[in-house]
Amino acid sequence: MRPITVAVLAGAAMMIAGPAGAQGVDFSKVEIKATDLGNKTWMLEGQGGNITVAVGTDGIIMVDSQFAPLHDKIKAAIEKISPLPVKYLIDTHYHLDHVGGNAAFHRDGATIVAHDNIRLRLAAGTTNAANGNKTPPSEADAIPTDTYVVGGTEVKVGGRVAQVRHVINAHTDGDSWVTFPDANVISLGDTYSSRTYPNIDWGSGGSIDGMILALDRYLKAANDTTKIVPGHGPLATKVNLQEWRDMMATVRDRVKKLFDEGKSEQEVLAANPIADLDGKWAGPAGAITSNATFLRNVYNGFRNRN
Ligand SMILES: [Zn+2]
Ligand SMILES: [Zn+2]
Numbered sequence: 413m414r415p416i417t418v419a420v421l422a423g424a425a426m427m428i429a430g431p432a433g434a435q436g437v438d439f440s441k442v443e444i445k446a447t448d449l450g451n452k453t454w455m456l457e458g459q460g461g462n463i464t465v466a467v468g469t470d471g472i473i474m475v476d477s478q479f480a481p482l483h484d485k486i487k488a489a490i491e492k493i494s495p496l497p498v499k500y501l502i503d504t505h506y507h508l509d510h511v512g513g514n515a516a517f518h519r520d521g522a523t524i525v526a527h528d529n530i531r532l533r534l535a536a537g538t539t540n541a542a543n544g545n546k547t548p549p550s551e552a553d554a555i556p557t558d559t560y561v562v563g564g565t566e567v568k569v570g571g572r573v574a575q576v577r578h579v580i581n582a583h584t585d586g587d588s589w590v591t592f593p594d595a596n597v598i599s600l601g602d603t604y605s606s607r608t609y610p611n612i613d614w615g616s617g618g619s620i621d622g623m624i625l626a627l628d629r630y631l632k633a634a635n636d637t638t639k640i641v642p643g644h645g646p647l648a649t650k651v652n653l654q655e656w657r658d659m660m661a662t663v664r665d666r667v668k669k670l671f672d673e674g675k676s677e678q679e680v681l682a683a684n685p686i687a688d689l690d691g692k693w694a695g696p697a698g699a700i701t702s703n704a705t706f707l708r709n710v711y712n713g714f715r716n717r718n
Pocket of ligand 2: 507611
């Protein structure tokens with residue numbers, strides 16, 4: 413694992429463009445859809461990363477919060493589920509389609525829980541490694557105050573536990589995944605996109621090797637009835653996750669072979685070693701889930717490590 417340094421922070425990517433991004437979205441038209449996962453646990457979908465909500469006897473644990481302008485709609489959707497307050501908001505990683513609601517939910521009373529690298533990135537501001545776009549430092553209310561550095565942490569409300577664990581250098585260098593054992597629900601943030609190729613934020617320490625290591629951990633933790641909340645895409649099962657993991661391993665092996673042969677990024681794009689997978693997994697040209705962006709991200713993730 414590369415240690416986080418000021419230099420790494422300065423080169424950090426903020427990649428929120430594409431279908432998960434805020435560009436061109438009319439937030440007034442977004443509707444929040446709630447899916448009951450059983451045992452007082454719900455998945456919320458709107459625009460941006462999927463949200464998980466777990467209701468205890470005295471409060472609510474929430475995983476991710478989508479974009480800032482959706483706060484009121486998300487809050488209203490949660491109030492339909494339970495009148496109890498959101499006591500904890502867990503951030504799976506620092507991208508604004510997942511942490512945009514931090515400040516407003518914190519002002520509503522939630523404590524924000526995350527890996528410590530999220531605190532560092534939000535406090536310092538970030539620069540997109542691919543295009544140089546800068547995101548300014550976040551306001552104080554948006555910055556996680558309950559952070560961990562190694563391993564993971566636990567979050568509790570009455571009768572409910574969320575197990576928060578870190579996976580190293582996967583989608584970013586600050587990813588957490590969250591387990592609600594009593595509901596057999598796991599929430600994976602952007603280390604899993606159930607319908608498309610993922611974004612890999614290599615400028616912030618992400619790599620496909622780390623993604624695959626993470627996926628193998630999730631597969632060990634899941635069983636045939638586990639409900640899997642991906643960062644993007646519909647609710648998934650262990651069978652879906654296994655299929656996606658196998659796709660990722662295929663991509664890794666093919667791109668790594670070309671990388672090890674000394675091929676340039678342009679040569680890898682021209683060779684297009686994943687063309688046969690595009691029909692099932694590629695997003696439209698220009699999207700962050702497109703063939704070209706995904707190949708670039710995988711390639712640069714290898715370059716990072718040399
Ligand atoms: Zn996302
Ligand atoms: Zn992300």
